[in-house]
Amino acid sequence: MVDKKQALLLEDFDIEIVSRDLNFYYGDNQALFGISVGMPAKQVTALIGPSGCGKSTFLRTLNRMNDIIPGARVEGQVLISGKDIYQHGTDVVKLRRKVGMVFQKSNPFPKSIFENVAYGPRIHGTRDRQQLAAIVEKSLVRAGLWEEVKDRLNDNALGLSGGQQQRLCIARALAVDPQILLMDEPASALDPKSTARVEDLIGELRELYTIVIVTHNMQQAARVSDFTAFFYEGALVEFNATKLIFTNPKEKQTEDYITGRFG
Amino acid sequence: MSGSFSENLIYGLLRAITYAIVLLVGYILFDIVIKGLPVLNWEFVSGYPHQSGASGGILPAIAGTFYLVLGTISVALPLGVGSAIYLSEYAFQGKFTTIIRMAIITLAGVPSIVYGLFGLGLFVLFFRFGASILSGSLTLACMVLPTIIVASEEALRAVPKGYREASLALGATKWETIRTNVLPYSLSGMITGSILGVGRAAGETAPILLTVAAFFLPKLPNSIFDQVMALPYHLYILATQHPDAEKVRPMQYGTALVLLLLVLGLSLGAIFIRAHYRKKYKW
Ligand SMILES: Nc1ncnc2c1ncn2[C@@H]1O[C@H](COP(=O)(O)OP(=O)(O)O)[C@@H](O)[C@H]1O
Ligand SMILES: [Mg+2]
DSSP, X not given: OOOHHHHHHTTTSOEEEEEEEEEEEETTEEEEXXXXXXXXXXXXXXXXXXXXXXXXXXXXHTTTGGGXXXXXXXXXXXXXXXXXXXXXXXXXXXXXXXXXXXXXSOOOOSSBHHHHHHHHHHHTTOOOHXXXXXXXXXXXXXXXXXXXXXXXXXXXXXXXXXHHHHHHHHHHHHTTOOSEEEEESTTTTSOHHHHHHHHHHHHHHTTTSEEEEEOSOHHHHHHHOSEEEEEETTEEEEEEEHHHHHHSOSSHHHHHHHTTSOO | OHHHHHHHHHHHHHHHHHHHHHHHHHHXXXXXXXXXXXXXXXXXXXXXXXXXXXXXXXXXXXXHHHHHHHHHHHHHHHHHHHHHHIIIXXXXXXXXXXXXXXXXXHHHTSOHHHHHHHHIIIXXXXXXXXXXXXXXHHHHHHHHHHHHHHHHHHHHHTSOHHHHHXXXXXXXXXXXXXXXXXXXXXXXXXXXXXXXXXXXXXXXXXXXXXXXXXXXXXXXXXXXTSOBOOHXXXXXXXXXXXXXXXXXXXXXXXXXXXXXXXXXHHHHHHHHHHHHHHHHTOO
């Protein structure tokens, strides 16, 4: 495990994601400083911290989405199910299938609702229409969108409301049957009602997936997560059970942040 | 208030310039249509020329230009789109690609007669394609390639980043992502830009002068190794080389009008394709 305190905290859990002394650079700019943290399986871990502290950057190291940024560089390790994903010869396609991602700005493809959800399974080789239809239905049901769209699966996804689009993106991510779901401020662009729906959805999905969610909304972190990691200026300041971090922060910076003194 | 006065002055000036340009283009079009329309009939567009073009129709020239346009598009579109994909998606974005981009932009400004000579040297003589549709199309393709590459790169850049990210995050490879979630959305921009470029090339005389165009060849081509007549060259001949230039003036206007309509048709085609794709993939 990572350090003694975390080890104690997490001893009853399977640890699915571990980062060890993770440094990250955008060219010459270091964005992450020695992040060491373990995230338990089938639990929701929230990443909080002021804007620009590296939450998204850290999240994107977990499915190697940062690979596409020119000049970006990683040092250290990220272990997923015990395997270092930055090891030479890692199959990034397989990794991203296992580690799904939902983005801050909902980004459904400008295609039909059906094609959006079927996209992942299709590129991974599912051709059979019946089978695809079953996957699409299951994913939409899980994302809590099925009832709203079942009669218009062939409509363009961009005709959906903002909240529906984001749940469609969640369904699309679920369709490739991931183990882990990364969510980068999935509700930050949504109205309160849609936000509540997405939060409820996270509550339902926690049984099935290991979820890591970035949020700048502390109430949201408190509502949806089991564990919370507080980032500040590219470093992990504190990691603890969400209950504890919000009632009894160990670090001064964490306390200042959650009591609203900055950020 | 002096700022607002000078601002008004500049606006007025810019508006006047714009109107002047529109007026000028309008006058040219009007002139061609008015003088070309009387000769424009079925016989003119479907008949073969007689007496070096002084009478008869211009079918071989229409067909020649049509084949050249077709040949140019089928060579230049895949090459240009391919280069654009490579340059903007795969190539390392460093000094070298910057130099390549600058070279492409420079190529777009090279006078068309230079392309003509290049085509003569490379395709007609070196590759021994002779003066033929093939040589002409390849030469025109070289000429429009920069336009197509620039337009295609722009179209690729216009695709929102979110689509690529979503696709990659689902485990698609880079090529799968480009093929399924970048190209379809940028195709309309690519095709539109390309057709507009080809439309301009269709009216060029210099590049085909040395590589394909026949002075007088009243028959249709049998293969891509045949020479053909072409509208711009025919027009050029009628206007400057014909012994009775004055007498064949109506034929010149008729030819010019047909050429204009052809280019207009291409542009309309481009607009249609764009509208079609916009509707299919709107965002
Ligand atoms: N693509 C990028 N290129 C260069 N710097 C970046 C890029 N993305 C983020 N950064 C920088 O990295 C730091 C962390 O950003 P980010 O992870 O997006 O923070 P957060 O998600 O916590 O708001 C910021 O200083 C930001 O400016
Ligand atoms: Mg962020």
